[in-house]
C-alpha cells in the first residue's frame with residue numbers, strides 16, 4: 017500500500033535534478049559534493065505535479081481503509097489521480113540521428129560547450145573499443161573512481177592505475193582471445209556541455225575467452241575537468257561480471273580434472289618456500305636426499 021502511494025510521486029517531472037552524493041573527494045581537484053544535472057524539459061509533460069500527500073480526491077484520506085458503511089466507496093486508496101486536462105505542450109526540439117555516430121540521437125548536439133559536449137563524450141567511450149590506452153588520457157591519473165555494488169571489482173579507487181589493474185584490466189583480459197569482437201556502444205548520454213557532470217549508459221558486448229557471449233549495459237556517472245573524467249561512479253551488472261570471472265579466471269575454474277603443476281597461490285601471494293622446505297623430511301628426522 018505504501019508503495020502504491022509513492023508511485024505517483026515518483027512520476028513528477030522535474031527539470032533540474034539535484035543529488036547530494038556523500039562520497040570522499042580526497043583527490044587534488046576541487047571537492048564537489050553536489051551533482052547538478054540539467055535535463056531539457058520533457059516535450060510532452062504529464063499533468064502538473066500533485067501535492068506530496070496524495071489522495072484519490074479531496075474527500076478520501078489516502079489510507080485505503082474504507083468502512084463498509086462509508087458512502088465514499090469511490091476512495092480506492094490506490095493513490096491514482098484522475099487525469100487533469102492537458103497543458104499546452106512546448107514545441108519539442110527537433111532531434112536527428114547522427115549517422116557518423118551509429119545513428120545516436122543526441123539530446124544536446126551542441127559542440128560549443130564549457131564542459132565536454134555530448135558528441136565528444138560519445139567519441140570518448142567509442143574510442144576505447146579499439147584502443148584501451150586512450151583511457152589513460154580520458155581519465156585523470158588521480159581520479160576518484162567508485163565501482164558500486166557487491167562483487168570482486170567493487171570499491172573505491174583513489175587513482176587510475178589501481179582501478180585499471182584491480183578492475184578494468186582484470187575484466188578485459190577475459191576478452192583477450194577475441195579482441196576484434198569487443199564492442200562499445202554508448203546508448204544514452206545526459207548532461208555534459210553546460211554541466212560538469214554527465215551520465216552515460218554504455219553497452220559492452222563481446223565474446224569471452226571461454227567462448228561465451230557477453231552483453232551488458234553499465235552506467236557511468238562522471239565529473240569532468242579540463243576534458244578529463246576526475247570523478248566516476250560506475251554501476252555494473254554484477255552477476256554477469258561474476259559469471260565472466262568464474263568462467264574465465266583460472267583461480268575460479270577448478271575441477272577434479274585440473275592438473276595443478278603450477279603454483280596458483282591466490283591473492284595472498286607466495287609463502288616462503290625455503291622455510292617450508294626446511295620443515296620437510298621423514299618422521300624420524302632424516303632429510304630428503306634431493
Ligand SMILES: *[C@@H]1O[C@H](CO)[C@@H](O)[C@H](O)[C@H]1NC(C)=O
Nearest residue numbers: 113114115116117118119120
Ligand atoms: C543509420 O540509419 C540509416 C538510415 O536509416 C541506415 O541506413 C544505417 O544503416 C543506420 N546505421 C547504423 C549504424 O545503424
Ligand SMILES: *[C@@H]1O[C@H](CO)[C@@H](O)[C@H](O)[C@H]1NC(C)=O
Nearest residue numbers: 042043044045156157158175
Ligand atoms: C596526484 O596526487 C598526488 C598525491 O596526492 C600529488 O602529489 C600529485 O601532484 C597529483 N597529481 C596531479 C597531476 O594532480
Ligand SMILES: *[C@@H]1O[C@H](CO)[C@@H](O)[C@H](O)[C@H]1NC(C)=O
Nearest residue numbers: 263264265266269271273274
Ligand atoms: C576452465 O576449465 C575448463 C574445463 O576444465 C577448461 O576447458 C578451460 O580451459 C579452463 N579455463 C581456464 C581459464 O583455465
